[in-house]
Amino acid sequence: MIHVHLFPCLSDNYGFLVHDTDSHETVAIDTPDGKAYLLEAAMKGWKITQIWNTHWHPDHAGGNSLIQEETGCTITGPAELEGRFPVDRVIADGDTVKLGDVEARVFDVSGHTNGHIAFHLPSAELAFVGDAVFALGCGRMFEGEPRQFWESLSRIKALPPQTLLYCAHEYTASNAKFALHADPENVALKAYADEIAAKRARDEPTVPTRLDRELATNPFLRADDPELMERWGGSEPYETFAALRAAKDNF
Numbered sequence: 001m002i003h004v005h006l007f008p009c010l011s012d013n014y015g016f017l018v019h020d021t022d023s024h025e026t027v028a029i030d031t032p033d034g035k036a037y038l039l040e041a042a043m044k045g046w047k048i049t050q051i052w053n054t055h056w057h058p059d060h061a062g063g064n065s066l067i068q069e070e071t072g073c074t075i076t077g078p079a080e081l082e083g084r085f086p087v088d089r090v091i092a093d094g095d096t097v098k099l100g101d102v103e104a105r106v107f108d109v110s111g112h113t114n115g116h117i118a119f120h121l122p123s124a125e126l127a128f129v130g131d132a133v134f135a136l137g138c139g140r141m142f143e144g145e146p147r148q149f150w151e152s153l154s155r156i157k158a159l160p161p162q163t164l165l166y167c168a169h170e171y172t173a174s175n176a177k178f179a180l181h182a183d184p185e186n187v188a189l190k191a192y193a194d195e196i197a198a199k200r201a202r203d204e205p206t207v208p209t210r211l212d213r214e215l216a217t218n219p220f221l222r223a224d225d226p227e228l229m230e231r232w233g234g235s236e237p238y239e240t241f242a243a244l245r246a247a248k249d250n251f
Contacts, residue, residue, distance in 0.1 A: 001020075001021045001022070002018055002019060002020050002021070002099065002102055002121070002124055003018070003019045003021065004016060004017070004018050004126070004166070005017040005018075005019070005040065005044055006166070006205060006207065006208075007036070007040050008170070008205075009032050009033040009036040009037075010032050010033055010059055012169050012170045012171065013032040013033070013059055013168055013169055013170075014166075014167075014168055014169065014170065014205065014207055015028070015029075015030070015031075015032060015033065015036060015037055015040065016028070016029035016030070016128065016166055017029075017037065017040060017041055017044065017046060017048070018099060019044070019046050020099045020100035020101075020102055022100050022101065023099070023100025023101065024046075024047075024100075025049045025050065025099050025100050026041060026046040026047060026048050026049055026050075027048070027049070027050040027051065027052055027099050028041075028048050028050070028051045028052070028063075028067060028073075029052055029054070029119070029128045029166070030051075030052075030053055030054055030060040030061065030128075030130065030168060031051055031053070031060070031061055031062060031063030031064050031067055032059045032060060032062060032063060032168075033062075033063055034062070034063025034064070034065070034066030034067045034070075035063075035066065036063075037063055037067055038066070038067060038070055038071075047071060048067055048071045048073050049071070049073050049074070050073050050074050050075075050076065050097075050099065051064055051067060051068070051073055051074070051075045051076065051077075052076050052077065052097060052104075052119055052128070053075065053076070053077030053078065053081055053085070053087070054077070054078075054116060054117055054118060054119070054128065054129070054130030054131070054132075054168070055077075055078060055080065055112065055113045055115060055116040055117070055130055055131065056077075056078070056080040056081050056084050056085065056113060056115065057113065057131070058085075060130060060131070060168065061077065061081055061084070061085040062085070064081075064085045064086045064087075065085070065086055068086055074088050074089065075087050075088045075089070076088065076089045076090075076091055076097055077089075077090070077091065077117075078090065078091065078092065078115040078116070078117050079092065079115055080113060080114065080115030091106050091117065092106065092108070092117070093106060093107050093108035093117070094106065094107070097119065102121060102123060102124065103121070103122075103123070104119040104120060104121045105119070105120045105121075105122065106118070106119060107120060107155055108152060108155070109129060109130070109132035109133075109152040109153075109155060109156065110143075110144055110148055110149070110152055111132065111138075111139070111141055111143075111144035111145075111148050111149025111150075111152045111153075112130070112131045112132055112138075112139030112140060112141065112142060112143070112144065112149075113142060113143045113144070114143045114144055116130060116131070116132055116139075116152070117130075118130060118132060118156070120159060120163070122160075125160065125162055125163055125164060126163060126164040126165075126166060126208065127156070127159060127163055127164070127165055127166065128166045129156060129165050129166065129167050129168075130167070130168050131167070131168055131169065132152060132153070132156065132167075133153060133156055133165065133167060133214070133218070133220070133221070134167045134169060134171050134172065134175055135165075135167060135171075135172040135175060135196075135206050135207060135209040135214065135218075136172055136175035136176050136178075136179045136189075136192070136193075136196075136214070136217060136218050136219075137171055137172075137174075137175035137178070137179070137218065137220060137248070138153065138218075138220040138221075138245070140245075140249065141245055146238045146239070146241055146242035146245065147238040149238075149241065149245070150223060150237055150238035150241045151238075153220060153221055153223075153241070156211070156221070157211075157215060157221055159211055160211070161210075161211050161212035161215065162210065162211070162212065163210070163211045164208040164209070164210060164211075165208055165209050165210070165211055165214065166207060166208045167207055167208070167209070170205060170206065170207065172196050172200070172206035172207075172209075173196055173197065173200050173206075176189075176192070176193040176196050176197070177251075178219075178247075178248050178251045179193070179217065179218065179219050180193055181251065182219040182228070182231075182232070182244060182247070182248075183217075183219050183222070183227075183228060183231075185227075186216075186217060188213075188216045188217050189216075189217040192213065192217050219244055220241060220244055220245070223237045223238070223240040223241035223244060224237035224240070228240060228244075232244055232247075
């Protein structure tokens with residue numbers, strides 16, 4: 001059995017520690033703040049034995065060195081980490097990693113960065129998606145292209161609908177405002193936005209989010225919906241996605 005410990009760090013990041021009760025291993029999913037991760041692990045009585053990085057940005061890999069120095073853990077991540085942050089094992093789409101006997105499938109979700117990966121743990125029905133997708137949003141397209149990013153989101157869309165998506169930032173309230181602008185007639189979205197506002201008023205996290213809810217409400221995952229394609233233009237879903245992403249960048 002695994003347990004996921006979520007905690008806020010930096011200005012709007014979430015940290016994740018995943019603990020396997022059988023092997024007593026603990027993996028840090030990304031490392032935005034090494035000191036915070038070490039403190040949270042100590043409070044839980046867990047020792048970090050691995051780091052799994054989703055992409056190279058400093059608010060996702062900046063704590064690698066400190067945590068490895070303190071724990072001797074093994075660092076696993078995409079090739080784009082090399083030359084930027086410590087990494088012991090380079091992985092890519094189709095590879096697998098393990099926490100004890102719990103297996104995670106690695107898949108490509110590039111677009112935010114060109115080497116961005118995600119980790120899907122089928123037995124636990126959850127995925128760590130970094131900055132590829134957020135509750136009601138997706139990452140900025142810093143390095144990728146619209147078709148590439150849409151194909152990445154399509155891989156996330158293909159996961160089992162009950163999958164919990166652990167995204168790395170608390171952006172949901174802002175994302176909800178744009179989503180309502182992008183898709184104003186979506187009744188499910190309106191209800192979701194009200195729930196988000198209530199959660200944030202109580203200072204509660206909106207992460208994780210269930211994939212089936214995002215499929216019904218997240219405009220970036222719905223760029224293949226005929227109504228959104230008509231509203232935002234594009235003869236192919238990736239073109240509609242590009243229009244939505246550009247609009248969000250300037251919203």
